[in-house]
Amino acid sequence: MGTSAHQLEAAPAPFRTRVPLAFTLLFPAFLLLAAVLGYPVLYSIYLSFVNAQLTRPNDQTLAGLSNYAALLDDPLFGQALAITLVITVGAVAVSFVLGLSFALLVDGLKGRLAGIRGLLLAPWVTPAIVVGFLFLYMFDQQAGVINLVLEAFGATDGRTAWLSDSTLSVVAVTVATIWTQTPFYLLMFAAALTAIPTEQRESMLIDGANRWNEFVHLTVPYLRNVMVVATLLMFIRNFNAFPIIWTMTQGGPVYSTSTLVVYVYRVAFQQFDFGYASAVGVVWLAVLLVLALAYVRFLRRTSLA
Amino acid sequence: MPGRRLSPLRRVIHTALVLLALAWSLFPLYWMAVTAFKRNLDIFSFELQLLPTTPTFENFANLFDSDVPVRTYFINSVITALGTCLVTIFVSVLAGYAFSRLRFRGQRPLEMSMLVGQMFPLLVLIIPLYLIYLRAGLLNTNAGLILAFCSIAVPVGVWFMKNFIDSVPRELDEAARIDGCGDLGIIRHILLPLIGPGIVAVGVFAFLEAWNNLVFPLAFSTRPDARTLPPGLLLAVDSQFRQDWGGLMAASILASIPPIVGFIAVQRWILRGLTSGALKG
Incomplete structure (x- = not known):
């Protein structure tokens, strides 16, 4: 941060150890989070062991492990897992490459051209639901601009039913996700690129390195930590992604774009099976917790180094 | 990478790629804005209208x-x-x-x-x-x-x-x-x-x-x-x-x-x- 240099110069003042005060100041935040995060999580674990139907909220009987046993026999659960991985890996890989390319393209643009960086961030600022509407419209069979353009180039007959085809609908929601997430990588990489010392770059060029050498031996090592951090974050975010998919396809046609979170929502609020939905949710929670801990550990390691 | 001298060819390629990046990022938003000012008739005209032929505020x-x-x-x-x-x-x-x-x-x-x-x-x-x-x-x-x-x-x-x-x-x-x-x-x-x-x-x-x-x-x-x-x-x-x-x-x-x-x-x-x-x- 900007003032850290100042802090280094002056001898640091002692920190104050006052437990009651810390408790008072933290109380509002933790009370709130206990109510809307902590308690619901515990309640969710409980629900995964009972038969709970939304239509009969007060009629809950213990079900033991039967909700979890049902997971193993549920082909839709496996399918949801596979779709989540396909969309996430596709979106993360393409956004990564595009974001890195954009960052290299705008690196060093100065003066009025620096504004280009801001313009490239626009998709990131667009609300997810608007992204969904936008791509719902652009992929529309009749009025969608994508079919119009493809037809103009003679690539298709212009009647591709993107969102009602089980494979093409996955492509469509992945494209929308890539569009809105690319600026996140651009942002992370652009910031990291400015940290590369110019002297080092210049000395490499004097030694006769070409651009490719420079990229592989200088840029990539400098960006490595950011690459890991951004990718972990994006995996977590995509594993939780809901609004774009829900807006464009509501998980359909049938279950072909139902990622795990979409599947949880459908089981809970369309089939009203809160117990089973909670079991799916708890499994997913465990997966995300592992990812989150990996992320935190990585941050701690790199900030200590 | 820009910021240092580029040959003319590289400069052209660089500019083209920047424009491509801008088009990818901004076209959907541009299309949203243009459509909001189009009549339904034009939206379903099945031809690429980059600007509304008859701009209208009726959608708003x-x-x-x-x-x-x-x-x-x-x-x-x-x-x-x-x-x-x-x-x-x-x-x-x-x-x-x-x-x-x-x-x-x-x-x-x-x-x-x-x-x-x-x-x-x-x-x-x-x-x-x-x-x-x-x-x-x-x-x-x-x-x-x-x-x-x-x-x-x-x-x-x-x-x-x-x-x-x-x-x-x-x-x-x-x-x-x-x-x-x-x-x-x-x-x-x-x-x-x-x-x-x-x-x-x-x-x-x-x-x-x-x-x-x-x-x-x-x-x-x-x-x-x-x-x-x-x-x-x-x-x-x-x-x-x-x-x-x-x-x-x-x-x-x-x-x-x-x-x-x-x-x-x-x-x-x-x-x-x-x-x-x-x-x-």
């Missing part, structure tokens, strides 16, 4: 006098977003001060819980929260939505505030303490003026998280008059906006205005917080 005018209570959705969105914003600022400043300036037992795990809390799957929360809200009478209320939105905004807000207060030299509060200031006095008189930009950034972030959220109001607001814009518009896609792309794009522009204005206002701080939070931990 229809928005506020249709069967869909867009006005109600809009008001609910503003109330819940402002509420989330105020609650988040209040608890984040207090907790951020404790994490930044005090040392106490269990601090590290509590701080880490804020980081882990940021990655929480919302979808898992809606099932238990729905039942809790059902019993507490919080379904279809703005207060219920504000509480739920805080589950996303508060962990990020606290973390951001801690980092922001870390950047204010501690000598300043020590000097105030010698002059007889208590902790709350330090927060009020020394920190608040200095962390103003951080407060704005946290506030805008919380506002936008609430404004953009679809899941919670979709599940918790079953009555039309309790809906916010995202679920309201989404449900209208199947009725009012069916095949009315102009109307839907006009509504999308309405929903995008606060995020764009907010982002432009605080982009410096958001970008700084995002990168320093991620890189420095």
Whole structure:
């Protein structure tokens, strides 16, 4: 941060150890989070062991492990897992490459051209639901601009039913996700690129390195930590992604774009099976917790180094 | 890479690639804006019209006098977003001060819980929260939505505030303490003026998280008059906006205005917080 240099110069003042005060100041935040995060999580674990139907909220009987046993026999659960991985890996890989390319393209643009960086961030600022509407419209069979353009180039007959085809609908929601997430990588990489010392770059060029050498031996090592951090974050975010998919396809046609979170929502609020939905949710929670801990550990390691 | 001398050919290629990146990023938004000003007739003309042949404002005018209570959705969105914003600022400043300036037992795990809390799957929360809200009478209320939105905004807000207060030299509060200031006095008189930009950034972030959220109001607001814009518009896609792309794009522009204005206002701080939070931990 900007003032850290100042802090280094002056001898640091002692920190104050006052437990009651810390408790008072933290109380509002933790009370709130206990109510809307902590308690619901515990309640969710409980629900995964009972038969709970939304239509009969007060009629809950213990079900033991039967909700979890049902997971193993549920082909839709496996399918949801596979779709989540396909969309996430596709979106993360393409956004990564595009974001890195954009960052290299705008690196060093100065003066009025620096504004280009801001313009490239626009998709990131667009609300997810608007992204969904936008791509719902652009992929529309009749009025969608994508079919119009493809037809103009003679690539298709212009009647591709993107969102009602089980494979093409996955492509469509992945494209929308890539569009809105690319600026996140651009942002992370652009910031990291400015940290590369110019002297080092210049000395490499004097030694006769070409651009490719420079990229592989200088840029990539400098960006490595950011690459890991951004990718972990994006995996977590995509594993939780809901609004774009829900807006464009509501998980359909049938279950072909139902990622795990979409599947949880459908089981809970369309089939009203809160117990089973909670079991799916708890499994997913465990997966995300592992990812989150990996992320935190990585941050701690790199900030200590 | 630019910034050093490029051969003419490379310069042309570089410019072309930048233009391509701009087209990819901006065309969908341009298309949204253009469609909002087109007549339905032109939208279904099956030819590429890059500009509306007969520009019209009717899509925007229809928005506020249709069967869909867009006005109600809009008001609910503003109330819940402002509420989330105020609650988040209040608890984040207090907790951020404790994490930044005090040392106490269990601090590290509590701080880490804020980081882990940021990655929480919302979808898992809606099932238990729905039942809790059902019993507490919080379904279809703005207060219920504000509480739920805080589950996303508060962990990020606290973390951001801690980092922001870390950047204010501690000598300043020590000097105030010698002059007889208590902790709350330090927060009020020394920190608040200095962390103003951080407060704005946290506030805008919380506002936008609430404004953009679809899941919670979709599940918790079953009555039309309790809906916010995202679920309201989404449900209208199947009725009012069916095949009315102009109307839907006009509504999308309405929903995008606060995020764009907010982002432009605080982009410096958001970008700084995002990168320093991620890189420095």
